[in-house]
Amino acid sequence: MLPYLEYHFGNPSSVHAFGRETRAAVDNARDDLAEILRTKPHELIFTSGGTESNNLAVLGLARACADQGKHVISCRTEHHAVLNAFEHLEKEGFEVTWLNIAEDGLVDLAHLENSIRSDTTLVSIMAANNETGVIQSLKSISEICRARGVLLHSDMVQSFAKIETDLALVDAASFAAHKFYGPKGAGLLFLRSGITIDPMMFGGAHENQRRAGTENVAAISGMAAAARWAVAGLTEEERRETKLRDQLWQGLSKLWPDVERNGSANSRLANTLNVSFTGIDSETMLMALDLEGVAASSGSACMVGSVVASHVLLAMGLPINRASSAVRFSLGRQTTEAEIDEALAAVRSLSHRFLPTETRFDANLPEAARAQV
Numbered sequence: 001m002l003p004y005l006e007y008h009f010g011n012p013s014s015v016h017a018f019g020r021e022t023r024a025a026v027d028n029a030r031d032d033l034a035e036i037l038r039t040k041p042h043e044l045i046f047t048s049g050g051t052e053s054n055n056l057a058v059l060g061l062a063r064a065c066a067d068q069g070k071h072v073i074s075c076r077t078e079h080h081a082v083l084n085a086f087e088h089l090e091k092e093g094f095e096v097t098w099l100n101i102a103e104d105g106l107v108d109l110a111h112l113e114n115s116i117r118s119d120t121t122l123v124s125i126m127a128a129n130n131e132t133g134v135i136q137s138l139k140s141i142s143e144i145c146r147a148r149g150v151l152l153h154s155d156m157v158q159s160f161a162k163i164e165t166d167l168a169l170v171d172a173a174s175f176a177a178h179k180f181y182g183p184k185g186a187g188l189l190f191l192r193s194g195i196t197i198d199p200m201m202f203g204g205a206h207e208n209q210r211r212a213g214t215e216n217v218a219a220i221s222g223m224a225a226a227a228r229w230a231v232a233g234l235t236e237e238e239r240r241e242t243k244l245r246d247q248l249w250q251g252l253s254k255l256w257p258d259v260e261r262n263g264s265a266n267s268r269l270a271n272t273l274n275v276s277f278t279g280i281d282s283e284t285m286l287m288a289l290d291l292e293g294v295a296a297s298s299g300s301a302c303m304v305g306s307v308v309a310s311h312v313l314l315a316m317g318l319p320i321n322r323a324s325s326a327v328r329f330s331l332g333r334q335t336t337e338a339e340i341d342e343a344l345a346a347v348r349s350l351s352h353r354f355l356p357t358e359t360r361f362d363a364n365l366p367e368a369a370r371a372q373v
Contacts, residue, residue: 001183001218001219001221001222001225002218003025004022004025004217004218004221005218008021008022008025008217009022010022010023011214012025012026012214012215012217013204013206013214022215022217025217025220025221026046026215026217026220026221027041028221028224029220029221029223029224030044030046030220030224032224032227032228033188033223033224033227036227036228036231037165037167037190038167039167039190040193042193042208043190043191043192043193044188044189044190044191045188045189045190045191045207045208045210045211046186046187046188046207046211046215046216046220047186047187047188047189047211048185048186048187048216049176049177049178049184049185049186049187050079050081050155050157050174050175050176050179050187051081051176051187052187052200053157053174053175053176053187053188053189054079054081054082054085054155054157054174055081055085055200056189056197056199056200056210056211057124057153057172057173057174057189057191057197058072058074058082058085058086058089058122058124058153059085059088059089059198059200060197060198060199060200060210061121061122061151061153061171061172061195061197061198062089062094062121062122063092063198064196064197064198065121065122065151066094066121068119068121069117069118069119069120069121070093070094070095070119070121071094071095071096071097071117071119071120071121072086072089072094072095072096072097072120072121072122072123072124073096073097073099073112073115073116073120073122073123073124073150074086074096074097074098074099074123074124074125075098075099075100075101075107075125075315076098076101076311076312076315077101077105077126077129077132077311077312077315077316078124078125078126078155079126079130079155079157080311081155082124082126082155083311086124097115099111099112099115099125101315101316101317102316102317103316103317103318104134104263104264104265104267104316105129105132105134105262105263105264105312105316106134106136106137106264106267107125107136107137107141109137109140109141109144112141112144113144116144116145116148116150120148120150121150121151122150122151122152122153123141123145123150123151123152123153124152124153124154124155125138125141125152125154126154126155126156126157126158126159127154127155127156127158127159127163127165127173128156128158128159128162128163128268128269129158129263129312130157130158131272131274131310131312131313131328132262132263132264132268132272132274132312132313132316132328133158133263133268133269133271133272133273133274134263134264134267134268135159135163135264135267135268135269136267137267138154138166138169138170139166139169141169142169142170151171151172151195152169152170152171152172153170153171153172153173153174154169154170154172154173154174155173155174156173156174156175157174157175157176157179158179158269159269160175160179160180160227160230161179161180161227161230161231161234162234162238162269162270162271163234163238163269164234167190167192170190170192171191171192171195172189172190172191172192172195172197173189173190174187174188174189174190175187175188175189175190176188177219177222177223177226177227180226180227180230181226181229181230181332181333182219182222182223182225182226182227182230183218183219183222183223183226185216185219186216186219186220186222186223187223188223189211191210197210199211199212201213230333237270237333238270239270241270241271241331241332241335242270244331244335244337244340245270245271245272245273245329245331247337247340248273248329248331248340248343248344249261249273249275251340251344251347252275252344252347255344255347255348255351256277256278256347256351256355257278257355258278258279259275259276259277259278260275260276260278260322261273261274261275262274262275262276262313262316262318262322262326263316270331271330271331271332272328272329272330272331273328273329273330273331274313274326274327274328274329275326275327275329276318276322276323276325276326276327277325277327278325279325279354279355280325280354281324281325282298282309282324282325282326282327283298284354285325285327285350286298286327288350288353288354289327289346289347289350292346292349292350293342293346294342294343294346296327296328296329296330297327297328297330298310298326298327298328308324309323309324309326310323310326313326329343
């Protein structure tokens with residue numbers, strides 16, 4: 001990124017030499033990302049991040065197909081960037097079917113199949129949930145949509161570089177650079193060749209007239225470099241993070257009585273653990289963990305300054321007290337076993353503060369031993 005922050009300032013839409021330098025950087029990044037995603041360069045649209053990519057996909061595809069029908073399908077466990085876009089379509093006169101979600105976070109495939117009508121034009125289901133890490137069966141969802149001639153968009157912001165990405169299953173997919181160690185404020189939308197999309201921004205012919213605005217050359221270059229780094233050794237890294245995540249869960253289950261894991265135990269990302277701590281609300285737990293040096297979350301980081309019951313967990317049918325006591329722990333390539341131990345030590349300390357003595361993990365130890373622990 002540094003050359004485009006320090007001395008290559010040309011506008012990539014300009015025809016002079018300075019513009020050609022930065023245009024080459026944008027083109028090279030697009031080629032690299034197309035190779036990584038196993039798709040064609042012209043099928044990639046650069047955006048400002050996952051939110052814009054999701055909005056452009058949902059609003060752009062629905063509006064472009066409005067003459068064929070105004071019925072669209074999604075589910076309440078989506079990220080707000082998708083959820084709110086569909087709610088906006090409802091205000092424009094579209095009819096939205098919200099799919100049933102099981103307690104494990106998986107979409108009801110029978111409900112999806114039965115919900116598709118002759119006027120259905122778009123289905124949007126995320127590949128993996130950003131709060132629970134639950135991985136949807138995109139292959140099954142794709143087969144249903146393809147059989148009925150309905151476009152399928154998937155929010156792959158959370159899943160890219162954590163599991164294998166297969167764009168052959170979808171017609172559109174959203175990505176965000178900061179989710180795979182790239183710069184914030186850079187995103188990508190895959191749009192299959194031959195599919196029309198209505199732009200949301202106007203003022204220029206950038207991105208093949210699909211997204212107006214001068215490209216953020218430095219961020220785009222950084223996104224491509226980060227993607228290349230993030231997909232290297234994916235299988236080995238997934239195994240490593242799975243081991244650490246399970247180690248964290250096993251430790252928590254011993255330290256906190258009645259702690260509950262949220263979401264499918266089997267179909268989940270290696271880096272995400274969402275649990276509910278019985279007897280303490282999310283906000284209190286998060287602040288206490290922060291004071292212990294542990295950064296966690298109760299939901300999406302996009303809900304700035306808001307610690308409320310997770311809309312994802314409520315949509316899964318979990319009771320309000322369980323959703324209100326949920327905490328999400330996220331792991332990454334830099335996470336070490338020592339840090340897992342540190343997090344467990346922090347929770348152990350909090351159990352002494354918040355739990356009655358008789359329910360703590362060391363309740364059966366002699367008083368002198370408990371004091372030493």
